[in-house]
Amino acid sequence: MLDTDLVDFAVDHARTKGATYAEARYEHQDQESFILKNGVLDALYVSEDRGIGVRVLVKGALGFAATNLLTKPEVRATVDAALKAARTSKRKTPITFAQEQAYVRNWSVPEGKRLASVPTEARIEEIRDVDRAVMALGYKIPARYFFLGSSRIEKDFANSDGSRIRSYSPRLRFFYYLTVVHGSSVEQTHRNYGWSGGWEGIASWDLTNRVLEEAQSMQRSLVEGKKSPEGKMDLVVGPQVSGIAAHESCGHPTEADRVLGREASQAGKSFITPDMIGVKIGSDLVNVVDDPTLEHAIAHYLYDDEGVKARRRYLYKGGLVNEFLHNRETAAAMGTRSNGASRAVNYNVEAIVRMANTFVEPRDHALEELLEDVRYGVYMKSFMEWNIDDKRFNAKYAGREAYLIENGELKHPVRNTVIELTTPAFWSAVDAVGKDLDFEGGYCGKSDPGQALDASLGGPSMRLRNVYLR
Amino acid sequence: MEDIASQIVKRAVALGCQDAVADVVRNRSYQIRFARNEPVISNRWREATASVFLVVDKRVLASDIKDLSKVDETVERLVKIAKRSQENPDYAGIARGPFTYPRIRPDPRILALEDGSDHVAAAVNGALEMGATETAGSFWKYEEEHALETSNGAHGTDRRASLYLSIRALVSPEASGHGIAAATRLSRFEAGKAGRKAGRVAALVKSPKAGTAGTYDVVFDPLIFGSLTDQVAGRLSAWAVLAGLSPFGKKVGKRVASDAVTIHEDGSADSIARRRFDDEGVPTRRKPLVQKGILKTYLHNTTTAKRFGTRTTGNAGLVTPTHHAVFVKPGDWSKDEVFQEVRDGLWLTNTWYTRYQSYVTGDLSTIPRDGIFRIRKGEVVEAWKDVRVTDNLIRLMKNVVALSDRTEQMMWWGEVSVPNFVPYALIKGVRITRSAE
Incomplete structure (x- = not known):
């Protein structure tokens, strides 16, 4: 029996055995990655991973089971295990799923140069070039760590509603850490880029120039950097900062499962409650979007892992809470429809509500226009340290590359600028939004077992008025 | 198999x-x-x-x-x-x-x-x-x-x-x-x-009020102290040291914690991560990481051990050495004595999102969740919310002044990534910040 035929078999067997709803998701993931650490290739990591996850709804209780032993008897045993899990769950309040259209579709991400055709040697050499260029700067760089990885993900999904969706998604990811030292001072950075598509993604990143610019800004910060001013002042943030704020302070608190308490023990809850649609969080200029259909973004998909068609979601619109991210379970609980936000990191975990590509929608200001109106403040182009509480209300972003602004002009670098603001304080202070939309890659962590999932975070530069910095 | x-x-x-x-x-x-x-x-x-x-x-x-x-x-x-x-x-x-x-x-x-x-x-x-x-x-x-x-x-x-x-x-x-x-x-x-x-x-968290930034003596519940000790053990992987992702570089033999702190790593002891061997087949064993505040060793596989002129510690991962289970030596304070030692301070019960501004310096912040309490002479006087620990890993460990006499096995969702057997800890002079509104 072909692996993909096992998907149909699993759904049929589950229905025969009494499931009111059943779905099976086959995934085949080919991965290849390496880390170049201080010029040494520690190891190449290669894996070919495949298996089937089966989720069933029985008398209002959910059961999930997964196997990588792809034989008919084993898949039958896995379905039986899922049914047993559901039947023994002792749930009193029945879980229901929102009714959604069934689709039979094949979709794939265009792959200009097939990742499978790129030899290992070429991948390594690409990153060695970056490493050589950084070392040629002549700075004191005691630690450098470059990761390059590719994955090719094939999925075959079927459910008892009649959906059958096959997909192919090739992805590239590059991230790095750099440590630059000058005298007794140390500066560290971490940047992360993602791409859905073929090897052409690596050229689109312009890695060598990006990493060199980062290293140069680190050196300048060490040599010329001064203490960041403290107090209330204007702040201009770069796309990396807008992106993390979009993800942490908008995307996470609008995840419906978090709002409903399903993730309370791990990823936490939300300061946003189910009745807060339409409540003001930010200024009128703030539109934050989550869009899985964005081409080439690393979290690109057209149908989610419950077979629901993906679409753009306006989470904050005009500064108001506009929409939650839903799967079929949360949508039913809130009396609405799923908006296609259900994803799993692999076959062996349940799909839950996830962000995809989350970003602040750009407007029309050039960076220079954002700066020229600032009498005294800070331009925080990028950050290093960040965190936020489990209700997504208190965030901190500590600057990596930042500069003093005086009378609309950038002056010397300032070090370790700290934004520590509540979510409404951050978004309410936005008085101008730029047009320089840019994205970084990220891993979004959620669920138990933890699912570190591909995500991208983006935005343009933004100006915030009169916020407290230290 | x-x-x-x-x-x-x-x-x-x-x-x-x-x-x-x-x-x-x-x-x-x-x-x-x-x-x-x-x-x-x-x-x-x-x-x-x-x-x-x-x-x-x-x-x-x-x-x-x-x-x-x-x-x-x-x-x-x-x-x-x-x-x-x-x-x-x-x-x-x-x-x-x-x-x-x-x-x-x-x-x-x-x-x-x-x-x-x-x-x-x-x-x-x-x-x-x-x-x-x-x-x-x-x-x-x-x-x-x-x-x-x-x-x-x-x-x-x-x-x-x-x-x-x-x-x-x-x-x-x-x-x-x-x-x-x-x-x-x-x-x-x-x-x-x-x-x-x-x-x-x-139930103790009654009408929590927004906390006040400052420097406080803080009782760390085992769950949040386990988060700190997990950071210590994780950053002692020799691989992390070489990658610039550790504040413990060139610190073997030096003070990284107060006299009160002794930490062992031991994959062979009873814990939910107990294992007979590491990924090279080397038997897991007990070894001191920090003894009375002095750093004793990094965690090694055969390759990193050679690089540092020592022997494997039985902590091989396939590529990077890793910690299996962490054991903090209990102190000689009762839990009540730890709390009563605090004239005016805080009791933190859990945290998450521990993130570094610099792994090399150990400058970090972590954001407490669940119960956050103002305590005076051991008694809870009010509940707080919305504060953050903004400090340095080594500074925090150097400011440990008291450990309770019993440890508990803690592990939680990545924040405490492996079992950490930890007591209540009193840390003096912890820097607390909070968000502006």
Whole structure:
């Protein structure tokens, strides 16, 4: 029996055995990655991973089971295990799923140069070039760590509603850490880029120039950097900062499962409650979007892992809470429809509500226009340290590359600028939004077992008025 | 399983590998997730995989083979790929066996456990009895079998089984507490106690007010102190030191904590991460990481050990050394004495999102969650919310002044990534910040 035929078999067997709803998701993931650490290739990591996850709804209780032993008897045993899990769950309040259209579709991400055709040697050499260029700067760089990885993900999904969706998604990811030292001072950075598509993604990143610019800004910060001013002042943030704020302070608190308490023990809850649609969080200029259909973004998909068609979601619109991210379970609980936000990191975990590509929608200001109106403040182009509480209300972003602004002009670098603001304080202070939309890659962590999932975070530069910095 | 491990290693060696390791794992774990006081999903796994490490002319490759029906052809493919890689001049081989391992028998009552619903109910009811109105969490039955074979003569099997439960209890949206239960014996698994702890803390959080930034003496509950000690042990991986991801570079033999702090790492001791051998087949063992505040060693595999002129500590991961379980030596203070020592300070019960501004300096912040309390002379005087610890890992450890006389096994969702056996800790002069509105 072909692996993909096992998907149909699993759904049929589950229905025969009494499931009111059943779905099976086959995934085949080919991965290849390496880390170049201080010029040494520690190891190449290669894996070919495949298996089937089966989720069933029985008398209002959910059961999930997964196997990588792809034989008919084993898949039958896995379905039986899922049914047993559901039947023994002792749930009193029945879980229901929102009714959604069934689709039979094949979709794939265009792959200009097939990742499978790129030899290992070429991948390594690409990153060695970056490493050589950084070392040629002549700075004191005691630690450098470059990761390059590719994955090719094939999925075959079927459910008892009649959906059958096959997909192919090739992805590239590059991230790095750099440590630059000058005298007794140390500066560290971490940047992360993602791409859905073929090897052409690596050229689109312009890695060598990006990493060199980062290293140069680190050196300048060490040599010329001064203490960041403290107090209330204007702040201009770069796309990396807008992106993390979009993800942490908008995307996470609008995840419906978090709002409903399903993730309370791990990823936490939300300061946003189910009745807060339409409540003001930010200024009128703030539109934050989550869009899985964005081409080439690393979290690109057209149908989610419950077979629901993906679409753009306006989470904050005009500064108001506009929409939650839903799967079929949360949508039913809130009396609405799923908006296609259900994803799993692999076959062996349940799909839950996830962000995809989350970003602040750009407007029309050039960076220079954002700066020229600032009498005294800070331009925080990028950050290093960040965190936020489990209700997504208190965030901190500590600057990596930042500069003093005086009378609309950038002056010397300032070090370790700290934004520590509540979510409404951050978004309410936005008085101008730029047009320089840019994205970084990220891993979004959620669920138990933890699912570190591909995500991208983006935005343009933004100006915030009169916020407290230290 | 042993046959497959042996087959992988033999095939790799026949194809020209100088070193080969295969760890075949059979996973039969089981989980119940619950929220709003009832199960939301039950998960079961039926998986068999082989973690493989191959070295051809110092070209190192790691892989996970998921299709064990095609082992020979997969190994051939992997060796071909490895040959196209580049030399790792630092690679120094794998440990030379054979080794002998202690006999460890998992609790047959855990192996036989088919349904964890009663444990979930005990935890939930425990929290509700203490005043909680809402609970959420996970119950796990971990069950794995390992068969490891190396080309240097190590050969062993390891059957592991344990129970784990994590519960968060809420009285209101801003009043919560967290509890953990973990054991390798069913008779020692105290789900109800974890629920009561979570509920008790949640019930103490009455009308929390926004905290005030400043410097405070702070009692760290075992769960949040475990987060700090997990950071210490994790950043002591020699690989992290070499990658610039540790504040402990060039600090072996130097003070990194107060006299009160002694920390051991020990994968061989009873914990829910107990294992007979590391990923090179080296028997796990107890070793001091920090003794009376002085850093004693990094965690090593054979390659990093050679780089640092020492011997492996039995902490090999396939590529990077890692910690298995962490044991803080208890102090001689009772828990009450630890609290009473605080004239005017805080009690923090949990945290998450520990992030570094610089891994090299150890400057970090971490954001407490669940109960945050202002305490005076050991008594809770009010509950706080919305504060952050903004400090430095080594500075925090140097300011530990008191440890309670009993430790608890803590592990929680990445923040405490492996079991940490930790007491209550009093840390002086902790820097607290909060968000501006």
